[in-house]
Amino acid sequence: MASITVGISDLKLANPPDTLITYALGSCVGICLLDPITRVGGLSHIMLPSSAAVTGDLNVMKFADTAIPDLIKKMERKGASRTRLKAKIAGGAQMFGAGQTGGTASNDMWQIGQRNVQAVTAILQKIGIPIIAKDVLSNYGRTVLFDPATGIMTVKSLNKNVKEL
Numbered sequence: 001m002a003s004i005t006v007g008i009s010d011l012k013l014a015n016p017p018d019t020l021i022t023y024a025l026g027s028c029v030g031i032c033l034l035d036p037i038t039r040v041g042g043l044s045h046i047m048l049p050s051s052a053a054v055t056g057d058l059n060v061m062k063f064a065d066t067a068i069p070d071l072i073k074k075m076e077r078k079g080a081s082r083t084r085l086k087a088k089i090a091g092g093a094q095m096f097g098a099g100q101t102g103g104t105a106s107n108d109m110w111q112i113g114q115r116n117v118q119a120v121t122a123i124l125q126k127i128g129i130p131i132i133a134k135d136v137l138s139n140y141g142r143t144v145l146f147d148p149a150t151g152i153m154t155v156k157s158l159n160k161n162v163k164e165l
Contacts, residue, residue: 003145006030009062011044011071013078016149025091025142027113029064029120032088032146032153033071033129035080041148042071042080048112049119064119072127087124088133088153088165090144092117113137133165 001017008028014020020043022030033042044067048054051063060066072082092113117136124131135142135155145154155163 006043006045008045009047009059011042011061011067011074013040013042013074014146014148015039015041015078016147019148020146021144023143025144026093026095027091027116029089029091029113029116029136030142030144031068031071031120031124032144033075033080033085034088034146034148034151035075035084036086036151037081037084038079039148040075040078040080041146041151042075043144043146044068044071046116046120049115064116064123068120068123068127072129082127082129085129086151087129087131088146089117089120089131090135090142090153090155090165092120092136093141094137094139095141135163135165 004012004020006012006022016039022045029046031044046064046067047062049064051066060070094113140157143156153165
């Protein structure tokens with residue numbers, strides 16, 4: 001059994017008994033996808049909502065609009081069926097706000113976590129993949145562990161109870 005680490009702006013696949021883990025989900029969103037029949041699992045650590053806002057960045061794994069379709073294609077190559085995929089998401093925190101850097105919490109620049117969650121939700125909905133569990137927003141970071149054998153997404157946060165979704 002191996003624990004496969006997914007970095008920031010990265011995505012990986014796993015089959016049981018391997019698991020996937022990503023650290024430092026602040027405003028970023030972690031997306032766990034699973035085909036419950038083949039047990040092909042995927043985890044993407046998305047940093048920004050849209051590739052359209054950034055020119056010249058070729059890392060498709062960084063953006064919700066490009067990472068999610070890429071993750072699905074890679075999972076399909078491993079035997080997953082798009083029609084069976086289920087999603088669990090975590091992250092999208094507002095890590096900075098009023099007073100911390102002189103900005104205001106209502107300033108759109110500080111709402112990146114919320115924008116990431118909205119983008120991920122909209123893309124999954126458009127593709128037809130249901131989000132069956134989530135732990136999003138608030139103001140704290142998360143570590144996500146995903147086990148394709150059980151489909152459980154474990155969310156750990158400093159000074160918070162461990163959540164199994």
